[in-house]
Amino acid sequence: MSKRHSVKYKIDRRLGENIWGRPKSPLNARAYGPGQHGQRRKGKLSDYGLQLRAKQKLKGYYGSITEKGFRRLYDEASRRKGDTGENLIGLLESRLDAIVYRAKFVPTVFAARQFVSHGHILVNGKRVNIPSYQVKIGDKIEIRDRSKQLTVVLEANQLAERDIPDYLDVDHGKQTATYVRVPALSDVPYPVQMEPNLVVEFYSR
Template identity: 45%
Template sequence: MARYTGPKAKIARRFGEQIEGYSKALQKKNYPPGQHGRGRRKKQSEYAIQLAEKQKAKYIYGVLERQFARMFDIASSKQGITGENLLQLLESRLDNTVFRLGIAPTRRGARQLVSHKHIAVNGEVVNIPSYILKPGDIVSVRERSKSLSAITESLAGKSNRYPWLEWNSASFSGKFVSVPTREDIPENIKEQLIVELYSK
């Protein structure tokens, strides 16, 4: 199963943001990685800015190039604003929803839980991280997995909830109530730049 397995701190430094969870490297070295990180020219071309925004979105959601391009095609064929449709599709992924519900502390961790068959959707085990949820779907932790320390510790430390999700702590399950609006999605992504890039 293809996924990015490179250094997380390097990605955070490249974009100047905590992309894949908290990283101390960003505080210690708040400049881009590489031999010319400190002296890199500040002014970027329009294309470079658009490309960087697309790359940032890919790394945030843990999606590789071909899959991201396919999701953009789906988003552009749907009614509504293409950039918003794209973010809604990314937020509707099963691994992202597991992360948002607090079952896993990171999207990487959520992807692993899904791949290892610890998560069920509407009572059926689903091990495809890119599975797209529909409003009304119930995401739950399998009975035999409820005692996993990784899951219990993550749920204990999770405080922020999201308006498009409902969590039931008694049954270790959450409901995907609705597709989130752009205003509800907290990620710092300028989706219009991605649309402009793919429109070239």
């Protein structure tokens, strides 16, 4: 199991970007990398370095996806018709934990993984506790009745730092969300620029 949730802001600082757009990110105060050498001037990245960075940023954004799991998603995206980069974004955004985060049921992608794992989410009326579960168009995601009044849920509903994308139909009164369509890259409200084309180049070397 990934331990990345315990050092999530190091991802921000290592990449030099506030990838979740959160006001608590240390980059808001210290726009340089972690450690004693964090303020050294960085040299120009090679093509491989740019591709690796793009992969780390996209994978890191979704919290606790392992390299094996991320590679599996890439392989599936490359098998499908159409643009592999767009397919990859669609698969990432179709994950159950990503949808729980996008619907503002919880405040962070890390909390979304834990929330799903602890059995608080129903998909089409059935409990699903697998964060990587691939949600299909038309599926209804809802918080279990006994979990709707949890503090983490009530606080997340009120977050002003991010909007709900239009490929989800969310009702916070009932704590439900319906997956309307698979998004394209331009539909996803990333706080920073993601470059799935460079991720494709990284894996297709």
